[in-house]
Amino acid sequence: MYLPLLLLFSVLCQETLARTPTNPLLWSRQPCSIIDMPYHSGMRGRNGIYWGWNPDVENGDNITMINRATGHQATTVSYFSQINSPSGFDGHQLLRHLDEVKGTGAALIASVMPNGLSFNEVTPAIAADIANVVRQFTDQGVEVWLRFAHEMNWYVRPGTYRGNSTQFVKAWRTVYAAVKDIEGCMMFWCPNNAKTMDLYEEWWPGPEYVDIVGMDIYASKTTANFRNIYGGFYEAYAKKYNKHFVIPETATKPDDVALKQSWLKALASDDLSAYPCLKSISWFELRKSFDYRVVMGQGNEAVQESLKNFR
Template sequence: MYLSGGVVVSLLSGACLGVTPSKPLLWRRTPCSNLNVLPMNTGMRGNNGIYWGWNPDIEKGDNISAINMMTGRKASTVGIFSQINSPNGFDGHQLLRHLDEVKGSGAALIASVMPNGLSFNEVTPKIAEDIAKVVRQFTDQGVEVWLRFAHEMNYYVRPGTYRGNSTQFIKAWRTIHNATKDIDGCLLFWCPNNAKLIDLMAEWWPGAEHVDIVGMDQYPSSLSATFKSTYGAFYDAYAKKYNKHMAIPETATKPDNATLKQAWVRALASADVRAEFPCLQSVTWFELHKSWDYRVVMGQDKSVRDRTLSNFR
């Protein structure tokens, strides 16, 4: 949900091409059905044990280091957005300029790569290999990468941000999978936008053998929203059915009412959801001031930050 001008025996096979992190989130973790594997990463977690991170407002200077300094905790995940602006190639500069900082933070990178300047049909093996080269620059440095290609595909095709249909998307996705499947530490992250009916997402599903993590972007507007009421149907249809890790890569609330935001943070970070939803692994908050002020840390007064941080350990 971001446009700019300018993170397990591994679920993927292949030899290690990089530096395996000493404390991974999902890297070299068994599938979610194995509940005997405890978290290895020491990054920020909710009081319920779920990993927590941020989509920082990088374009405005609020990088992950600034958020970590404000919270006094190391984020477990950091989300960064990058656009493919041409069918001629992808250099990944929007990601790579933050490589050293992401590495230093110890967070898993949720790399949201958006095909804005080409159609799904133009996602060739060459484009896929360009993406793989960028990913390797992170994994070679020990950074875990959750590659979120063409996220919210079921939404972005409507205004024409992405061009093509679901059949073409699946072909493009599998091309990306072929190029990245042997990169140890790169997990492919399928993430549609919220749909009122789960059936509306089904045509965009690339197949369980081509997906490592599932998630959905959602911005609730009710004080009574819970994980179950918001994500329960999606969880059952994809995480539970296919035994996949689930992560929430983008969420906040609409409107940006402080009470509403705090209620949603509490529902995700403090409510005991792991017993019923054991495949849920992480949440990454949309910490930006965009059309709404989604932030719960940066730019907020101390009382808001304190209420936010009371949900974490």
């Protein structure tokens, strides 16, 4: 009579293992703690901050190629996916990378963009679709940072996202409700850089609905550093609410080599121990309006200069 119980125990154990991140990064880690537990063996800056990339997949690059070029395994990898209709979301832009992400051991920053529907159309059914896509990663042991409707304060201006801040907060909480019990999934709130700190507050879903905070910004001066770019936002959201702070997308405008190297050094080599909530940074390794890359397609001298910032 013990055999059925043993089989049941085995199944339950397998299900538990499937839901737990294979290489936990922020999952189960205390925010704003200097104790690096759990430890992740992925790429770091010389200052100890975890490091990852936004690969230029539309132009043929991928995270495996970046890892080969740097000689390091990325700690995070970022991909974008659009919800193109209120009738459903299949997440194919993310799922096509599932096997590769799993193989790298990196955490996935999943930027899910509600382009084809308004915030008001983010229903529990849409949220369930998002959760289903997330589970396909977490069931394979991949930690997922769900960056839903990132840069919401920017994308509403040209109409890429449709709705206002009140509707965004409702949509965010709907998605949060759908994924909050998924082992290995963390909700990542990430506005775009705003001129003044008060402009973020209307988009804030509330600390109980957010696991990670961050902000996208592209440096334009060689004097840029973490304090003068992110300091106020860090204090207002990461430190105040005891949240992990992650930079999921950054580079420089313009794509001047000296400017790139200056900003890269400020993030990966400068002493940032005064900001214990800061855990991870991801470089925008793409060609768009500028060539933001510091590794792929760059000259050997530029690449070697970039890699001096990592250990």
